[in-house]
Amino acid sequence: MTTRATSIGWGVTGVLAVVVAWELYKYLGPAEGVTVGDTGDAGSGQIILPRTHDRAMPHVWSMIVRLFEPTSGGDSPALIVSVAAAAAVTLGIAVVGWLIGVLVGFGLSLVMQRWRLLEWGLLPWIVVSQTVPLIALAPVINAIGNQIDRSGTPWPQWLSVAVIASYLAFFPVAVGALRGLQSPDRIHLDLMRTYGSGYWPTLVRLRLPAAVPHLLPALRLAAANAVLGVVVAEVSIGMRGGLGRMLIQLAGQGSSDPAAPWGPIFGAVVLGLIAAGSVALIGVGLKDYRRGEATS
Amino acid sequence: MTSALPAAVKATGVDKVFTGSRGEVTALAGVDLEVAAGEFVSLIGPSGCGKSTLLRLIADLETSTGGTLEIFGKSASQARQDQDYGIAFQQAGLLPWRTVRDNIGLPLQLHGQDKRTRAARVDELTALVGLDEFVDHHPDQLSGGMQQRVAIARALASQPRLLLMDEPFGALDEMTREYLQSELTRIAAETQAAVVFVTHSIPEAVFLSDRVVVMSPRPGRITDIIDVSLAGERDEALRESPAYFERVTAVREALHGTHVDRPNER
Numbered sequence A: 001m002t003t004r005a006t007s008i009g010w011g012v013t014g015v016l017a018v019v020v021a022w023e024l025y026k027y028l029g030p031a032e033g034v035t036v037g038d039t040g041d042a043g044s045g046q047i048i049l050p051r052t053h054d055r056a057m058p059h060v061w062s063m064i065v066r067l068f069e070p071t072s073g074g075d076s077p078a079l080i081v082s083v084a085a086a087a088a089v090t091l092g093i094a095v096v097g098w099l100i101g102v103l104v105g106f107g108l109s110l111v112m113q114r115w116r117l118l119e120w121g122l123l124p125w126i127v128v129s130q131t132v133p134l135i136a137l138a139p140v141i142n143a144i145g146n147q148i149d150r151s152g153t154p155w156p157q158w159l160s161v162a163v164i165a166s167y168l169a170f171f172p173v174a175v176g177a178l179r180g181l182q183s184p185d186r187i188h189l190d191l192m193r194t195y196g197s198g199y200w201p202t203l204v205r206l207r208l209p210a211a212v213p214h215l216l217p218a219l220r221l222a223a224a225n226a227v228l229g230v231v232v233a234e235v236s237i238g239m240r241g242g243l244g245r246m247l248i249q250l251a252g253q254g255s256s257d258p259a260a261p262w263g264p265i266f267g268a269v270v271l272g273l274i275a276a277g278s279v280a281l282i283g284v285g286l287k288d289y290r291r292g293e294a295t296s
Numbered sequence B: 001m002t003s004a005l006p007a008a009v010k011a012t013g014v015d016k017v018f019t020g021s022r023g024e025v026t027a028l029a030g031v032d033l034e035v036a037a038g039e040f041v042s043l044i045g046p047s048g049c050g051k052s053t054l055l056r057l058i059a060d061l062e063t064s065t066g067g068t069l070e071i072f073g074k075s076a077s078q079a080r081q082d083q084d085y086g087i088a089f090q091q092a093g094l095l096p097w098r099t100v101r102d103n104i105g106l107p108l109q110l111h112g113q114d115k116r117t118r119a120a121r122v123d124e125l126t127a128l129v130g131l132d133e134f135v136d137h138h139p140d141q142l143s144g145g146m147q148q149r150v151a152i153a154r155a156l157a158s159q160p161r162l163l164l165m166d167e168p169f170g171a172l173d174e175m176t177r178e179y180l181q182s183e184l185t186r187i188a189a190e191t192q193a194a195v196v197f198v199t200h201s202i203p204e205a206v207f208l209s210d211r212v213v214v215m216s217p218r219p220g221r222i223t224d225i226i227d228v229s230l231a232g233e234r235d236e237a238l239r240e241s242p243a244y245f246e247r248v249t250a251v252r253e254a255l256h257g258t259h260v261d262r263p264n265e266r
């Protein structure tokens, strides 16, 4: 109880610290920032300290007030309502992307654990896969999706977004689950052998339970990655309805309405927390399998 | 002894050579050993003399590179599949996410026994090792000695006729150790299982065993087998009896004999 209170306390302190730092720099920093090597031509020189005027750095309270003002003037709904609707779309796709990523990552970890040769063959490619920038990959996947759609099998655009998100989500699962499946000690493997236990019973009774402490952080990371992946994919293939597209749209009007883009940014942060928090709930149900964490 | 029964362990000229990246290591050379059903035999010797290797060969966790090895008249692999032996190591090796009950029941569960049969057997075993009150505890809630008792109960779960133990009390304090030694002699007598017990403690070997097998390293081989044959019950009084000290001295001399020999070899 007290430990939970303490951790909430630290969480609140962390957020407040960011707010204070933002406002302090805004107050102390030069309005036009600091630029070196300015030749007088517009846009020349290198900015080394960011500008602090209200168009570049709106006050934290203006960001919050802006949340409750109409999204695009007139009698359009409050920004926070639009953000919530867009966040729901993004979250739905992220869940699908997360599930695909978890299935693929876990499947890969299983075959890599089972066959050493596959580990040597696959693991380098899995690592390399994450160095391919998502914005390069997104149009390719989108094009393939469109082709499938045109050839008769329905393939909605959001499915392409989910697949792109799963590309980020599968990685921590593949690596973490492999670690976990390989984590049982020699003595436990020897014992299973003396019980005449084959591959499947050993997997179910020993390797999977032993993998849980490695798997939970991997699933949490995958959840955060899936949200990030969906936002980036929405932007790069131009899918409407989600947070990513909304962010780009509002940022485009940034100079006249600087506080508005912060709405979807807050939305994305909250989504990441929801995603990671939901996975933490899975961990509560698997408490017994995490007993090893304390001792070893 | 009942000579009709096949020996629990019968090793004839057993060799074990490990081939690693840094060449070959001869862990065992020409080991002859017979352990009768129900007999308690200890393996003693300096570290690296192949005690664990011999035990792992019997358990079919390694395969010999020469000689023949029979467990109850079968191959080691067949004996393993038939669950003819139970095994315990220096570390208890309990699964941290399972309760005492589920740890002891693990071998039975893997052999497809239903929950009720399992529960009955686990109750017997926890009574045997004196852990009735702790069946629902997890390993991290138990002392080292209690964990080792759980490991012994688990080794006995399938009612094996042979118990293999590799320094099972090696990591425990002296008090717990002596207590568990007495317990083990009682359990061995009750279950009538043969025991092959690896140790590097001379008093432990003498206290527990019918015979003590003395081994020497490079290459690992048997140099002496000492009959302990202490009559009567193994209780605390035994530890102070002259006959006991006599056997301890005999084993020590057999062990040191191999040590004294070495400078002469060079």
Ligand SMILES: Nc1ncnc2c1ncn2[C@@H]1O[C@H](COP(=O)(O)OP(=O)(O)O)[C@@H](O)[C@H]1O
Binding pocket: B018, B019, B020, B025, B026, B027, B045, B046, B047, B048, B049, B050, B051, B052, B053, B054, B220
């Ligand atoms: N898996 C292995 N690979 C290579 N050498 C081994 C292996 N296991 C044991 N050995 C070697 O075999 C010898 C006997 O080891 P071991 O049976 O563990 O001795 P003990 O249990 O008597 O201390 C040692 O020299 C050890 O280094």
Ligand SMILES: [Mg+2]
Binding pocket: B051, B052, B053, B166
């Ligand atoms: Mg050893």
